[in-house]
Amino acid sequence: MTNILLTGSSRGIGAAIAETLRNGGHHVVGHGTASGIAADFADPAAPDRLWDAALAQLDGRVDVLINNAGVFEAAPLDDADDAWLANWERTMQVNLTASAILCRRAVRHWHERGCGGRIVNVASRAAYRGDSPSHWHYAASKAGMVAMTKTIARGYAAQGILAFAICPGFTMTGMAEDYLASRGGDKLLADIPLGRVAAPDEVAEAARWLALDAPASMTGAVIDVNGASYVR
Incomplete structure (x- = not known):
């Protein structure tokens, strides 16, 4: 049985990943407010607390880390300077820095145990094609996640530590219908x-x-799941 730490497991893509893995008989420790271990990634100390709590639940062994948690919040160009910057920094903290902290903990964990492991980072097609003018920060955070994944893959493959990324496009989560309507629906x-x-x-x-x-x-591969809306 594989021990897996999955962030952002309470809804949408994360909930689907958790169900798929648990149905396969794997031990998944989730993170989120509705299920799993609560941790607010806007707090820089939260990822470390999550890792420690998950490790305790998994009998001291994590085999796979899946970073799925993230936020998608608008920061219009005409926002007040302090509001725009605060939104940028929050998005980077939640989407990228928290994932980086967990990746670091995972790599160190596997080094200490003398074994390999796998990281799967859920990024976005925005990493490659960008996003709306109100979401510079979101696209930048996801591009950073892809670059981080490739760096980990290149740096630690010889130790059996593998890293992959997924770049979804629009996904039918609970808010998708409202979001599609707000962005033009049929045109999108x-x-x-x-x-x-x-x-x-x-x-x-x-x-x-x-x-x-x-x-x-x-290892180092990025898988697109976007209906060919962006191809590389």
Whole structure:
């Protein structure tokens, strides 16, 4: 049985990943306000507390870390300077810095145990194609996550530590219908050749495969799940 720490597991993509992995018989410790261990990643100390609590629940062994937690909050260009900067820093802290702290703890954990492990970081197609003018910070945080994943993959492959990223496009979570309506709905869907947004279980299957079955030679790979709305 694989021991897995999954952030942002209480809803949407995270909940689908948790269900998929648990159905496969794996031990998943989740993080979120509705389920799992509560930790507010806006607090710089929260990721370390989450890691320690998860390690206690997993009998001292984490095999896979999946970083899925994140925020998507608008920061319009015309916001007051302090509000714009505060939103930028909060998004970076929650989306990127918290993930980095957990990745660091995971790599050190595997070094101490003398074993390998896997990291799966859930980024976004925004890492490559950008996002709306009100979401510079979101796109930047996800691009940072992809760069971090590749750096970990290159740095630690020889120790059996593998790192992957997933870049979903729009995904049908609980808020997707309202969000699609606010962004033009039909026009937005017209930009997706598949003709629909992704389902959470599609992203979850990609995460499951990377966490458990992807060949080691794929380390550093980024998997797109966006209906061909952005291809590289």
